[in-house]
Amino acid sequence: MVRLHVNVDHIATLRQARREAFPDPVEWALRAERAGAQGITCHLRKDRRHMQDADVVALRRALRTLLNLECSLDDEMVAIARKSGAEAFCLVPESRAEITTEGGLDVRAEAQRVARVTRELAAEGGAVSLFIDADREQIVAAADSGAPFIELHTGCYANAQGDARKRELERLVTGTAFARECGLRVNAGHGLDYRNVAPVAGIAGVEELNIGFAIVAHSLFVGVDAAIREMLAAMASGSSAR
Numbered sequence: 212m213v214r215l216h217v218n219v220d221h222i223a224t225l226r227q228a229r230r231e232a233f234p235d236p237v238e239w240a241l242r243a244e245r246a247g248a249q250g251i252t253c254h255l256r257k258d259r260r261h262m263q264d265a266d267v268v269a270l271r272r273a274l275r276t277l278l279n280l281e282c283s284l285d286d287e288m289v290a291i292a293r294k295s296g297a298e299a300f301c302l303v304p305e306s307r308a309e310i311t312t313e314g315g316l317d318v319r320a321e322a323q324r325v326a327r328v329t330r331e332l333a334a335e336g337g338a339v340s341l342f343i344d345a346d347r348e349q350i351v352a353a354a355d356s357g358a359p360f361i362e363l364h365t366g367c368y369a370n371a372q373g374d375a376r377k378r379e380l381e382r383l384v385t386g387t388a389f390a391r392e393c394g395l396r397v398n399a400g401h402g403l404d405y406r407n408v409a410p411v412a413g414i415a416g417v418e419e420l421n422i423g424f425a426i427v428a429h430s431l432f433v434g435v436d437a438a439i440r441e442m443l444a445a446m447a448s449g450s451s452a453r
C-alpha cells in the first residue's frame with residue numbers, strides 16, 4: 212500500500228509566529244509516527260520561515276522512521292542537507308515571495324546542477340527525489356539526472372474542480388506510468404487533503420504521499436493520532452480501488 216510521509220513544517224510555522232519553543236515539531240512528529248506515519252518530511256527553507264537548522268538535527272536524532280529533507284539547489288542548503296543524516300532528500304524549487312512551493316523543479320533547465328546535487332546527496336547515502344510536474348519532458352530529464360525518485364506535484368490536481376480535476380488526475384496517472392517506464396520510482400504530494408487523496412493513493416505505481424498542511428490543520432481539532440489515522444484510512448480507500 213502507498214506509504215504516508217507527514218510534513219511537519221507547519222507545526223514550526225505556528226511556533227515561529229511567537230518565536231516560542233512550542234509547539235515542538237519533533238514531539239508532534241513522534242506522535243505522528245506512533246499513529247502510523249511511515250516517515251517524516253520537513254523543508255528547511257533559505258528564509259527559515261518555519262523549520263530551523265536545529266529542528267532538522269533534532270528530528271533526525273529522535274525519529275524512529277525516516278527523515279525526508281526537502282531542500283532547494285542553493286549551495287548553503289545542499290551543504291546542510293549533506294550533513295543532516297536524512298535518509299531521503301527531495302529537491303524543490305524555492306522563491307522567497309511564494310506562500311508555498313509553486314510548481315515543480317525545472318530539471319530540463321537546470322540539468323547539470325540537478326545531476327551534480329543528486330550525486331552529492333546520493334554520496335551521503337540518501338535516496339534523492341526530484342519534485343516535478345507530471346510533464347513528459349521533465350520526467351525524461353529527471354531520469355537522465357540519475358535521481359532514483361521523482362515526487363509528482365499534485366497541486367494542480369488539488370486546486371482543480373470537476374472535469375479539470377479529472378484531467379489533472381489523468382495527467383498524474385499517465386505521468387506515473389511513463390516515469391516507471393523510464394526506470395524512476397514515483398512519490399506524490401502537495402495540496403492533498405482528506406477529500407482529494409483517495410484517487411491519488413489509488414494510482415498504480417505511486418509509492419509514497421507527502422502530506423502536511425491538511426493533517427496539521429485537522430490535528431488542531433481532533434488531535435495528532437486521529438488526524439493521522441483518518442488520513443491513512445482515506446488513503447486505504449483509494450489504494451483498495453487499485
Ligand code: PXP
Nearest residue numbers: 312342400401402421422423424
Ligand atoms: N511535497 C513537497 C515537495 C512540498 O514542498 C510540500 C509542501 O511543503 C508538500 C509535499 C506537502 O504539501 P502540503 O503541505 O500542501 O500537504
